[in-house]
Amino acid sequence: MVPLSYYLLLSGFLFACGVLGFLIKRNIITIFMSIELMLNGVNLSFVAFAAHWHVLAGQIFVFFVMVVAAAEAAVGLAIIIAVYRTRETLNVDQVNLLKL
Amino acid sequence: MNPMLNLWLIPILPLAGAAINGFLGKKSSRQAVTTIALFFSAAAFAMALWVAMRFSSLSLPYHEYLAHWIRSGSFSVDFEFYLDQLSLVMLLVVSGVGFLIHIYSVGYMWDDPSYYRFFTYLNLFMFFMLTLILAGNYLQMFIGWEGVGLASYLLIGFWFTKDSAASAGKKAFIVNRIGDFGFLIALFLIIKHFGSLNFDRVFQSVLPLGAETATAGLLTAIGILLMVGAAGKSAQIPLYVWLPDAMEGPTPVSALIHAATMVTAGVYMVSRSHMIFERAPMALTVVAIIGTLTAFFAATIGITQTDIKKVLAYSTVSQLGYMFMACGVGAFSAGIFHLMTHAFFKGLLFLAAGSVIHAVGGEQDMRKMGGLRTKIPWTFWTMTAGTLAIAGIPGLAGFFSKDEILWRAYEASWVYWLVGLVTAFVTSFYMFRLWFMTFFGEYRGEAESGHGGLSAHDAHGAHGHGGIHESPRVMVIPLVILAILSVVGGYVGVPGSLGGSNHFDKFLGPVFHAGAPAGVQNAVGEKSASEQETEGPEPKTGASTELLFTGISVLAALLGFTLAWQLYYRNPQLPAKIAASMQGAYQALAHKYYVDEFYGAFLVKPLIEGSTRILWQGVDRKIIDAAVNDAGDGARHLSDEARHMQSGNIRSYAGWIAAGSAVVIAFMVWMAVSR
Amino acid sequence: MGGAVNLLAQRHPINSALSLIAVMAALAGEYLLLGAEFVAAVQVIVYAGAVMVLFVFVIMLLNAGEEEETKGSRVALLLGVPGVLIGSVLVAWVVLRSSGTETVPIGALPGPPTEIAQLLFHDFLLPFEVTSVLILIAIMGAVVLATKPDAAERKAN
Numbered sequence: 001m002v003p004l005s006y007y008l009l010l011s012g013f014l015f016a017c018g019v020l021g022f023l024i025k026r027n028i029i030t031i032f033m034s035i036e037l038m039l040n041g042v043n044l045s046f047v048a049f050a051a052h053w054h055v056l057a058g059q060i061f062v063f064f065v066m067v068v069a070a071a072e073a074a075v076g077l078a079i080i081i082a083v084y085r086t087r088e089t090l091n092v093d094q095v096n097l098l099k100l
Numbered sequence: 101m102n103p104m105l106n107l108w109l110i111p112i113l114p115l116a117g118a119a120i121n122g123f124l125g126k127k128s129s130r131q132a133v134t135t136i137a138l139f140f141s142a143a144a145f146a147m148a149l150w151v152a153m154r155f156s157s158l159s160l161p162y163h164e165y166l167a168h169w170i171r172s173g174s175f176s177v178d179f180e181f182y183l184d185q186l187s188l189v190m191l192l193v194v195s196g197v198g199f200l201i202h203i204y205s206v207g208y209m210w211d212d213p214s215y216y217r218f219f220t221y222l223n224l225f226m227f228f229m230l231t232l233i234l235a236g237n238y239l240q241m242f243i244g245w246e247g248v249g250l251a252s253y254l255l256i257g258f259w260f261t262k263d264s265a266a267s268a269g270k271k272a273f274i275v276n277r278i279g280d281f282g283f284l285i286a287l288f289l290i291i292k293h294f295g296s297l298n299f300d301r302v303f304q305s306v307l308p309l310g311a312e313t314a315t316a317g318l319l320t321a322i323g324i325l326l327m328v329g330a331a332g333k334s335a336q337i338p339l340y341v342w343l344p345d346a347m348e349g350p351t352p353v354s355a356l357i358h359a360a361t362m363v364t365a366g367v368y369m370v371s372r373s374h375m376i377f378e379r380a381p382m383a384l385t386v387v388a389i390i391g392t393l394t395a396f397f398a399a400t401i402g403i404t405q406t407d408i409k410k411v412l413a414y415s416t417v418s419q420l421g422y423m424f425m426a427c428g429v430g431a432f433s434a435g436i437f438h439l440m441t442h443a444f445f446k447g448l449l450f451l452a453a454g455s456v457i458h459a460v461g462g463e464q465d466m467r468k469m470g471g472l473r474t475k476i477p478w479t480f481w482t483m484t485a486g487t488l489a490i491a492g493i494p495g496l497a498g499f500f501s502k503d504e505i506l507w508r509a510y511e512a513s514w515v516y517w518l519v520g521l522v523t524a525f526v527t528s529f530y531m532f533r534l535w536f537m538t539f540f541g542e543y544r545g546e547a548e549s550g551h552g553g554l555s556a557h558d559a560h561g562a563h564g565h566g567g568i569h570e571s572p573r574v575m576v577i578p579l580v581i582l583a584i585l586s587v588v589g590g591y592v593g594v595p596g597s598l599g600g601s602n603h604f605d606k607f608l609g610p611v612f613h614a615g616a617p618a619g620v621q622n623a624v625g626e627k628s629a630s631e632q633e634t635e636g637p638e639p640k641t642g643a644s645t646e647l648l649f650t651g652i653s654v655l656a657a658l659l660g661f662t663l664a665w666q667l668y669y670r671n672p673q674l675p676a677k678i679a680a681s682m683q684g685a686y687q688a689l690a691h692k693y694y695v696d697e698f699y700g701a702f703l704v705k706p707l708i709e710g711s712t713r714i715l716w717q718g719v720d721r722k723i724i725d726a727a728v729n730d731a732g733d734g735a736r737h738l739s740d741e742a743r744h745m746q747s748g749n750i751r752s753y754a755g756w757i758a759a760g761s762a763v764v765i766a767f768m769v770w771m772a773v774s775r
Numbered sequence: 776m777g778g779a780v781n782l783l784a785q786r787h788p789i790n791s792a793l794s795l796i797a798v799m800a801a802l803a804g805e806y807l808l809l810g811a812e813f814v815a816a817v818q819v820i821v822y823a824g825a826v827m828v829l830f831v832f833v834i835m836l837l838n839a840g841e842e843e844e845t846k847g848s849r850v851a852l853l854l855g856v857p858g859v860l861i862g863s864v865l866v867a868w869v870v871l872r873s874s875g876t877e878t879v880p881i882g883a884l885p886g887p888p889t890e891i892a893q894l895l896f897h898d899f900l901l902p903f904e905v906t907s908v909l910i911l912i913a914i915m916g917a918v919v920l921a922t923k924p925d926a927a928e929r930k931a932n
Binding site: 009015037059062064067073074075084 | 795921
C-alpha cells in the first residue's frame with residue numbers, strides 16, 4: 001500500500017536529476033544519458049497514474065515513449081559520432097559555432 | 101433686395117494680373133507686362149467707380165456671399181463681402197491711388213531687370229488690400245491684413261541682393277507679426293464671446309452692451325488688442341520701427357504701401373470696429389494717447405533726417421498718429437477724412453521725391469541736393485502742392501482734415517489739442533525744410549556731369565543721364581493728378597464754421613453714428629456718465645471758437661514755414677551751429693532717440709541669444725537630437741547585451757529553459773492555489 | 776535514486792552509463808510492483824538491453840575519457856540550477872498537497888498481455904504504425920549520419 005504521492009515524488013526526483021545532469025555535465029554522452037533519465041522518470045509517473053485509475057492506456061503510452069526514446073537515442077548518438085569526427089572533442093562547451 | 105454687384109471681382113482682377121505676370125512675365129516683353137498690370141488695376145478701379153455710381157440705389161450695408169469657408173460646430177466663417185460708406189471711401193482711395201501709382205511705376209521701374217516681378221507683387225498687393233477693405237468678417241480682413249504684410253515684405257526687399265533691403269523686409273514682416281499677435285488674440289476673444297467673426301453679427305451682439313467705464317472688461321481688452329495689431333500695421337509706437345527702414349524699397353512702393361494704403365489699414369480696422377471701441381473708453385484713450393504721442397515723437401525725428409525718403413517716412417508715422425488721435429477721441433470720420441487726404445498728398449510727396457531722386461541719378465541725401473526748382477519744374481510745383489497740403493495751409497486738402505482732427509481733439513482734452521498743434525508746427529517746419537533744401541539754393545550734388553557711384557539707392561545707374569532732367573510724362577501725369585486731388589480733395593469736408601456743409605462727415609454718418617452706446621454721445625474720451633449728463637452732446641460748441649482754433653493752427657503752420665525759411669534759405673549755416681550747440685538733443689533726434697538700438701539690445705539680442713543657447717543648443721541638440729540618437733544607441737546597446745544569450749553553448753540554453761519552466765510552473769501553481 | 780545521483784556524481788561517462796542501467800533496473804522493479812508486467816519487461820529488454828548497450832558501445836567507440844574541466848556557462852549554473860530546484864519543489868508541494876495518502880495497491884494494474892495487445896492494435900493502431908515508420912526513419916538517419924565521409928562518397932559513386 002504505497003501512497004501515490006511517493007511514486008510521483010520519485011518520478012519528480014528522477015526528472016530533476018535528469019535536468020541537473022543536463023546542466024552540470026560537460027560530456028555530451030552524459031548529457032544524453034540524463035535525457036534518458038528524464039524520460040524514465042516521466043514513464044514512472046505515467047504508470048503510477050495508470051495504476052491509480054485502473055486505466056490501461058497509461059501503459060500503452062509508456063510503450064510509445066520508450067519506442068521514441070530508443071529512436072531518438074539512436075539518431076542522437078549517430079550525430080554525436082559525426083560531431084566527434086569533425087571536432088575531435090566530446091566537450092559540449094566546445095561545440096559552440098552557433099555563437100553570435 | 102440688392103442687385104448683385106459682383107464685388108468679388110474687384111480683388112480678383114488684380115490677382116489675375118499678378119498670376120499672369122508672375123507666371124508668364126519673365127519671358128514677356130516689357131510692354132506686355134505693363135499692359136497686363138495696368139489693365140487689371142485699371143479694371144479694379146473702373147469697377148470701384150461703377151459701384152460708386154450705383155451706390156445711392158443700394159440698401160446698405162450691402163452683403164455679398166461668395167462661398168462656404170469654415171463650418172465648425174456652431175462657428176462658421178464664409179467668404180463674404182461687405183459694402184458701406186466707409187468701405188466705399190477706402191475702396192475708391194485704394195484703387196484710385198493704386199492705379200495712379202501703377203502708371204507711375206511704369207516709368208520709374210522701366211530700367212529694372214526684374215520689371216515683371218515688381219508688377220506681379222504690386223498687383224498682388226492690390227488684391228490683398230482690396231480683400232481687406234471689402235471683407236465681410238474679421239477673418240477675411242485678417243487674410244488681407246497678412247497678405248499686405250507679405251506684399252510689403254516682398255516689395256521692401258525687392259532688391260533682395262542688397263543686404264539692407266533684405267533686412268528691412270524681414271524687419272517689417274516681423275514687427276508686423278508682433279502686432280498681428282495682438283490682432284489674433286482679439287479675434288479669439290471675439291469668437292469666444294460673440295460666437296462669430298462676421299461684422300454684422302458681432303456688431304449686433306455688441307449693440308446692446310453698455311459702455312465699460314469703471315472697470316476694464318472684455319471690450320476694453322478686445323479694443324486694446326486690436327490697437328496692438330493696428331500699431332504694428334500702421335507703424336505707431338512702439339511698433340513703428342519698420343517703416344523708416346522700409347524706405348529701402350523702390351519709391352513707388354513707399355508711396356503706395358507705406359503712405360497711401362497699407363499703413364492705413366490699421367485706421368480702417370479701428371474705424372470698422374468703432375462700435376467696440378465706443379463701448380470701451382479706456383481702449384479709446386489708449387488709442388488716442390498712442391496716436392498723439394506717435395505724432396509728436398515722429399515729427400521731432402523728422403527734423404534731423406537727411407535722407408529725403410526718411411523724412412517722408414517719419415512724416416507718415418506722424419500723420420498716422422493724427423488719424424489714430426482722431427479715432428481715439430471718437431471722431432472716426434475725421435480720421436478717415438485725414439486718411440483720404442493723406443493718401444493724396446503723401447502719395448504725391450513720395451512720388452515726387454521719387455521723381456527728384458530719378459532726376460539726380462539716385463541720390464537721396466538732401467544735403468547733396470538744392471536749386472532743383474528750375475531744372476525739374478513739374479516735380480517742383482506738384483511737390484509744392486503736396487507740401488502745402490501737409491503743412492495745413494488753408495485752402496488745400498490737408499488743412500481741412502487736420503483742422504477737424506485738432507478741433508475734435510480739443511473737445512476731448514486740451515492736451516491732445518496742444519500736442520497736435522505743436523506737432524503741426526513741427527510738421528510744417530520739417531516739410532518746408534525738405535522743400536527748401538531740395539529745391540532752393542545752390543546745387544550741392546554731383547549729377548551734373550555723368551554718373552559715377554551715385555546709383556546706390558535706385559535702379560537708375562544704367563540710365564545714361566547727362567545731367568538733371570525732368571521725369572518722363574508717364575511719371576509726371578500721376579503727379580499732376582495727385583496734386584489736383586491734394587488741392588481740391590478737402591472740399592468735401594469743409595466744416596460748418598467755414599461755410600461748408602461737411603459732406604464727408606454726413607456721408608459717413610450712418611456708419612459711425614448708428615451704434616452709439618446708451619449714455620454716450622459721440623463717444624468722447626474719458627468723461628464719466630454724470631459729467632456727460634450735465635454737459636450734454638457737444639459736437640460743435642460754437643462756430644467762433646472753431647474759427648479761433650483754425651486760425652491758431654494756420655499760425656502754427658506759417659510759423660513753421662518762417663523758421664524753415666530762416667534756417668534753410670536765408671542762413672544756411674545756422675542749422676549746423678544750432679545743432680552744435682544742442683549736441684545732446686540733436687544727437688538724440690538724429691539717432692531716432694536710439695529706439696532701434698534699444699530694441700536691438702533689449703529685445704532682439706536676448707531673443708537671438710536665447711534661441712541660440714536654449715532652443716538650439718539646449719533643446720534641439722541636447723533633447724531632441726539626443727532623444728533620437730539615444731534611442732538608436734539604446735537599441736544597439738540593448739541588443740548588444742541580448743545577443744549574449746545566443747552563446748552557442750547548449751548548457752546555457754538548457755539553463756534558460758529550466759529557469760523559464762520554473763517560472764511557468766510557479767505561475768501555474770499560483771493560479772491553481774489562488775483559486 | 777541512488778543510481779540517479781550517482782549518474783551525476785561520476786566523472787567518467789562509463790560509470791554514469793552503468794549507474795543509469797542500475798536506475799532502469801530499479802524502475803523495472805517498480806513497474807512490477809505496480810502490476811505493469813508488460814512494461815517492466817519492455818523496459819528491461821528495450822531500455823536497459825538495447826539503448827544502454829548502444830550508449831556503452833558509443834562510449835567505448837569514441838574512447839570517451841574523464842571529463843575535463845572547461846569553462847562552462849555561468850548562466851546554466853546560476854539560473855538553471857535554482858530554476859530546477861524551485862520547479863521541483865513547487866511540483867512536490869503540489870503533489871503532496873493534492874494527493875494526500877491515496878494508496879495504490881500492489882499489482883493494481885490489470886495485466887494480461889492480451890488486453891494490452893487488444894488496445895495496441897485496435898485503439899492505438901495509428902500511433903503504432905507511425906512509430907514503426909519513425910523507427911525506420913531513425914535507422915536510416917543513424918546509418919547516414921554515422922557513416923565515414925569517404926565511405927559515403929564511395930557509396931555514392
